[in-house]
Amino acid sequence: MEKIRQAAIEEFAENGLRGASTQAIARRAGISKTKLHYYIASKEELYQEALTHIIGIWAELFNDVVDDEDPQSFLRRYIARKIRHSLEHPEVARMFTNEVMRGAPMMREYWDTSRHATQKASERIESWVADGLIRPVDPFLLQFNIWALTQHYALHLPEVRFMLGVDEGQPLDAEHIIDEVTALVFHGLRP
Amino acid sequence: MEKIRQAAIEEFAENGLRGASTQAIARRAGISKTKLHYYIASKEELYQEALTHIIGIWAELFNDVVDDEDPQSFLRRYIARKIRHSLEHPEVARMFTNEVMRGAPMMREYWDTSRHATQKASERIESWVADGLIRPVDPFLLQFNIWALTQHYALHLPEVRFMLGVDEGQPLDAEHIIDEVTALVFHGLRP
Amino acid sequence: MEKIRQAAIEEFAENGLRGASTQAIARRAGISKTKLHYYIASKEELYQEALTHIIGIWAELFNDVVDDEDPQSFLRRYIARKIRHSLEHPEVARMFTNEVMRGAPMMREYWDTSRHATQKASERIESWVADGLIRPVDPFLLQFNIWALTQHYALHLPEVRFMLGVDEGQPLDAEHIIDEVTALVFHGLRP
Amino acid sequence: MEKIRQAAIEEFAENGLRGASTQAIARRAGISKTKLHYYIASKEELYQEALTHIIGIWAELFNDVVDDEDPQSFLRRYIARKIRHSLEHPEVARMFTNEVMRGAPMMREYWDTSRHATQKASERIESWVADGLIRPVDPFLLQFNIWALTQHYALHLPEVRFMLGVDEGQPLDAEHIIDEVTALVFHGLRP
DNA sequence: GATGAATGAGGGTTCATTCAT
DNA sequence: TATGAATGAACCCTCATTCAT
Numbered sequence: 108m109e110k111i112r113q114a115a116i117e118e119f120a121e122n123g124l125r126g127a128s129t130q131a132i133a134r135r136a137g138i139s140k141t142k143l144h145y146y147i148a149s150k151e152e153l154y155q156e157a158l159t160h161i162i163g164i165w166a167e168l169f170n171d172v173v174d175d176e177d178p179q180s181f182l183r184r185y186i187a188r189k190i191r192h193s194l195e196h197p198e199v200a201r202m203f204t205n206e207v208m209r210g211a212p213m214m215r216e217y218w219d220t221s222r223h224a225t226q227k228a229s230e231r232i233e234s235w236v237a238d239g240l241i242r243p244v245d246p247f248l249l250q251f252n253i254w255a256l257t258q259h260y261a262l263h264l265p266e267v268r269f270m271l272g273v274d275e276g277q278p279l280d281a282e283h284i285i286d287e288v289t290a291l292v293f294h295g296l297r298p
Numbered sequence: 299m300e301k302i303r304q305a306a307i308e309e310f311a312e313n314g315l316r317g318a319s320t321q322a323i324a325r326r327a328g329i330s331k332t333k334l335h336y337y338i339a340s341k342e343e344l345y346q347e348a349l350t351h352i353i354g355i356w357a358e359l360f361n362d363v364v365d366d367e368d369p370q371s372f373l374r375r376y377i378a379r380k381i382r383h384s385l386e387h388p389e390v391a392r393m394f395t396n397e398v399m400r401g402a403p404m405m406r407e408y409w410d411t412s413r414h415a416t417q418k419a420s421e422r423i424e425s426w427v428a429d430g431l432i433r434p435v436d437p438f439l440l441q442f443n444i445w446a447l448t449q450h451y452a453l454h455l456p457e458v459r460f461m462l463g464v465d466e467g468q469p470l471d472a473e474h475i476i477d478e479v480t481a482l483v484f485h486g487l488r489p
Numbered sequence: 490m491e492k493i494r495q496a497a498i499e500e501f502a503e504n505g506l507r508g509a510s511t512q513a514i515a516r517r518a519g520i521s522k523t524k525l526h527y528y529i530a531s532k533e534e535l536y537q538e539a540l541t542h543i544i545g546i547w548a549e550l551f552n553d554v555v556d557d558e559d560p561q562s563f564l565r566r567y568i569a570r571k572i573r574h575s576l577e578h579p580e581v582a583r584m585f586t587n588e589v590m591r592g593a594p595m596m597r598e599y600w601d602t603s604r605h606a607t608q609k610a611s612e613r614i615e616s617w618v619a620d621g622l623i624r625p626v627d628p629f630l631l632q633f634n635i636w637a638l639t640q641h642y643a644l645h646l647p648e649v650r651f652m653l654g655v656d657e658g659q660p661l662d663a664e665h666i667i668d669e670v671t672a673l674v675f676h677g678l679r680p
Numbered sequence: 681m682e683k684i685r686q687a688a689i690e691e692f693a694e695n696g697l698r699g700a701s702t703q704a705i706a707r708r709a710g711i712s713k714t715k716l717h718y719y720i721a722s723k724e725e726l727y728q729e730a731l732t733h734i735i736g737i738w739a740e741l742f743n744d745v746v747d748d749e750d751p752q753s754f755l756r757r758y759i760a761r762k763i764r765h766s767l768e769h770p771e772v773a774r775m776f777t778n779e780v781m782r783g784a785p786m787m788r789e790y791w792d793t794s795r796h797a798t799q800k801a802s803e804r805i806e807s808w809v810a811d812g813l814i815r816p817v818d819p820f821l822l823q824f825n826i827w828a829l830t831q832h833y834a835l836h837l838p839e840v841r842f843m844l845g846v847d848e849g850q851p852l853d854a855e856h857i858i859d860e861v862t863a864l865v866f867h868g869l870r871p
Numbered sequence: 872g873a874t875g876a877a878t879g880a881g882g883g884t885t886c887a888t889t890c891a892t
Numbered sequence: 893t894a895t896g897a898a899t900g901a902a903c904c905c906t907c908a909t910t911c912a913t
Contacts, residue, residue, distance in 0.1 A: 121400050126316030129904060141878050144905060201399045207454055208392045209312050218460050225461050242485065247461055248478040251454070252447055259446030263398055269409050270416055270438055287439040294433065295486030320887060332895055335888065503782050508698030511908060523874055526909065583781045589836055590774045591694050600842050607843055624867065629843055630860040633836065634829055641828030645780055651791050652798055652820055669821040676815065677868030702883060714899055717884060877911070885903065892895085 108146050111136045115157050120201035123209065124154050155213055158206060161199050162217060168192060178235050182292055186257055187285045193261035194281050200261030225250060241296040249296075256288050299337055302327045306348045311392035314400065315345050346404055349397060352390050353408060359383060369426050373483055377448055378476045384452035385472050391452030416441060432487040440487075447479050490528050493518045497539045502583035505591065506536050537595055540588060543581050544599060550574060560617050564674055568639055569667045575643035576663050582643030607632060623678040631678075638670050681719050684709045688730050693774035696782065697727050728786055731779060734772050735790060741765060751808050755865055759830055760858045766834035767854050773834030798823060814869040822869075829861050 114135035118127045129150055133143040147153045168188050172181065193200050206214060229246035236243050260267060264279075273279055305326035309318045320341055324334040338344045359379050367375075384391050397405055420437035427434050451458060455470075464470055496517035500509045511532055515525040529535045550570050554563060575582050588596055611628035618625050642649060646661075655661055687708035691700045702723055706716040720726045741761050745754065766773050779787060802819035809816050833840060837852075846852055 123314040123317045123396075126314045126318075128316075128902085130902085139878070140904090141880095141906095142876085145877065150904065204395065204453060205314075205399065207457060208396065210456055218457065222461060244481075245474070245478050248475060249482075251450060251458060251461075252479065252482055255446045255450030255454075256443055259442060259449075262395060263442065263446075265401055266398060266409065267442060270413060270442075283436070284439060287436050288443065290435070291440075291443055291483075291486040293486075294488060295482040295484075297485060297488075319885085321885085330895070331887085332897095336894065341887065505696040505699040505778075508696045508700075510698075510906085512906085521874070522908090523876095527873065532908065586777065586835060587696075587781065589839060590778065592838055600839065604843060626863070627856070627860050630857060631864075633832060633840060633843075634861065634864055636836075637828045637832030638825055640832075641824060644777060645824070645828075647783055648780060648791065649824060652795060652824075665818070666821060669818050670825065672817070673822075673825055673868040674864075675868075676870060677864040677866075679867060679870075701881085703881085712899070713883085714901095715897085718898065723883065874913085875911105876913100878907105878909085880907080880909105882906065883904095886899105886901080888899085888901105890896105890898070892897100 108136070111138075111143065111146055111153070112157055112160060115153050116161070116202050117198045119154060119157060120198040120205060123205050124151070127154075157202065158213060161203055164192075164199060178240050178296065179293065182253070182296075183285075183289050186253065186289050186292065189257035190260055190285050190288060191281055193257060194264065194279055194284075197261035197264045200258050204258065204262055239298055242298045244296065253292060256292070260284060299327070302329075302334065302337055302344070303348055303351060306344050307352070307393050308389045310345060310348060311389040311396060314396050315342070318345075348393065349404060352394055355383075355390060369431050369487070370484065373444070373487075374480050377444065377480050377483065380448035381451055381476050381479065382472055384448060385455070385470055385475075388452035388455045391449050395449065395453055430489055433489045435487065444483060447483070451475060490518070493520075493525065493528055493535070494539055494542060497535050498543070498584050499580045501536060501539060502580040502587060505587050506533070509536075539584065540595060543585055546574075546581060560622050560678065561675065564635070564678075565671050568635065568671050568674065571639035572642055572667050572670065573663055575639060576646070576661055576666075579643035579646045582640050586640065586644055621680055624680045626678065635674060638674070642666060681709070684711075684716065684719055684726070685730055685733060688726050689734070689775050690771045692727060692730060693771040693778060696778050697724070700727075730775065731786060734776055737765075737772060751813050751869065752866065755826070756862050759826065759862050759865065762830035763833055763858050763861065764854055766830060767837070767852055767857075770834035770837045773831050777831065777835055812871055815871045817869065826865060829865070833857060 111132070114132050115127075117135055118132045122128075122131075127150070129143055130140050132153075133140040136143065169185065172185070176184075211218070225247065228250060232241075232244070232246035232249060235241045236246075267273075268275065268279065271279070302323070305323050306318075308326055309323045313319075313322075318341070320334055321331050323344075324331045327334065360376065402409070416438065419441060423432075423435070423437035423440060426432045427437075458464075459466065459470065462470070493514070496514050497509075499517055500514045504510075504513075509532070511525055512522050514535075515522040518525065551567065554567070558566075593600070607629065610632060614623070614626070614628035614631060617623045618628075649655075650657065650661065653661070684705070687705050688700075690708055691705045695701075695704075700723070702716055703713050705726075706713045709716065742758065745758070749757075784791070798820065801823060805814075805817070805819035805822060808814045809819075840846075841848065841852065844852070
């Protein structure tokens, strides 16, 4: 049941694994607690499954990147997609961050996989540096920094709205945020 | 009792308000649950108090900024302090982010205060732009971005260590991180 | 469905009425829980029915006793059959004992019937005593004692195997047990 | 708390580990379920503890046996004590039997210890045989048989009362039962 | 006749908090 | 000030049973 996972991600994003209650997840999904437990084996397993789902979402989000793109095209597309998704589904990034802040006990094995991708990306960044396309940077930290910038708007959405004076009813100007973040990174990498 | 607050921040950082247990806080503080409840009125109040304390920590961290500093000096100091603190006390940033991700129900009134400071900072940034010291940027988003970059290393500390291959025993190279983040921001703001 | 009853007796023997789960009975019978409930009205009724079945088994086991047999022939046959059945189907004796240990709420009416048989058997034993075939004994207690001796090997089967050093794969020597129990009773009754 | 264990043994005797409810144990002990859980760690542990207690009771019951006693003195004392205890505290024998019927998952290690005692007792019995004090018997089965005879009156107490026509108010004639069982065994062992 | 979905009641256990001393 | 005992509410989950098809 799709809506159970959605409800779970929202609840886990707000309250973490321990703080989330199956009662609340059921309420969010519009079903009874008993019915929820008919579909899931346990809270822990639902958590695990939701986490896996999130990882899948992000994999899908970037699975059409073209290797021979220039840094600008690549980074703009990456940042744009990530921020757009962050603003539309902040609960996804939040649940993920929640897990990371717990010490990520359920993600250690994912990191093993992820490490390889990070390393490959680092090599690519270094080739950009070698080609003089961007200034010399630590390729790992650059990845963390971009991740930080794009995640942030999901985590701090209410604060951002508040500070910008954008009420909950109105949409945030996603393109403006994308432009600013992209600009910071572009200029920040200029040789 | 100082150590209760410290224990509370660590527990709240990991498990959030709902997920934190007074039992666990007591254990972290090395006292009995009963004793803990002798010192605190309720879990909620302890949470509130810890949050206020965190805000105080950050206020203190930046209360000697000099208004007439040039952007470079100011930003470097700000970023350096924030990242250093993030790496030394990640639980502080984590508890804060946890509260924000919950929708920050206990921080709305803080935002009211904070908004003013944010606005003042924006004016200062705009004056830098007007003086040609940095390129034109959205001053609010710039603040968010810097915040994002400096918070990140607290939230994702274990992941960062893992990806960089730095074991828990060894210290992370804080200065290197500060250099890279500062460089990104400096170059990113170059006129 | 025959296999449901068999599954039920096994489960009830191990866990009692309250501790038995329809889930487990269904699993033992190789069907789904829903299907089980299609065939039975309720757990309680299945229990009742199984109990009645057990009583029937024992009635059948001894329904060809010949009244004019001498004590030796009668007792040997009785003991032999009972012990053989105990070793082959320990779950039957176990479920019965389980019910008795609960206070036998579902067997009170059976006892009414049983009492008559017990009384008739007592008269027969007394006639043996009167005829000088066995030494004077309390005929009721003798019946209890024989029952105790023959039931025991069903209830304590694993313990008996363990103490005798007979692995689960190998068969217990039923005839040896029968011989020893019979001998004890025979000698115990010698005038 | 002594009364909790007593309540637990009664409840476990009637309903087994699975069938027993902490609710019911609490009710029997005259306390609330919450209070019960203040004193115990878990139902399983309480069960384990009660089982250990029972084993201790029986050890105590026979710890003053004198090795140089003749068979008659020894057996009479043993049988008398065991039956008296069975009639006074049938729930103890019942809980034990309940565990055995489950397959005794929590007693396997006790059997290891018990095996040694059983073997020693067997040697003693064999010495009696060698000395011509009793007729040749399988020493292990003899022990099982005596155990069966003495346990039985605890397990089947209500049935025994019913068949003997002794109402719950009146006391059972324990000495008569002891006499009959002892006589059966004595005669049964006569050379 | 047969089966996946659903459900109210209750299971054992933990919780934050209060009481009694 | 300090602490073992106690407690009502809530927790996650399983249960026997019924529903809908």
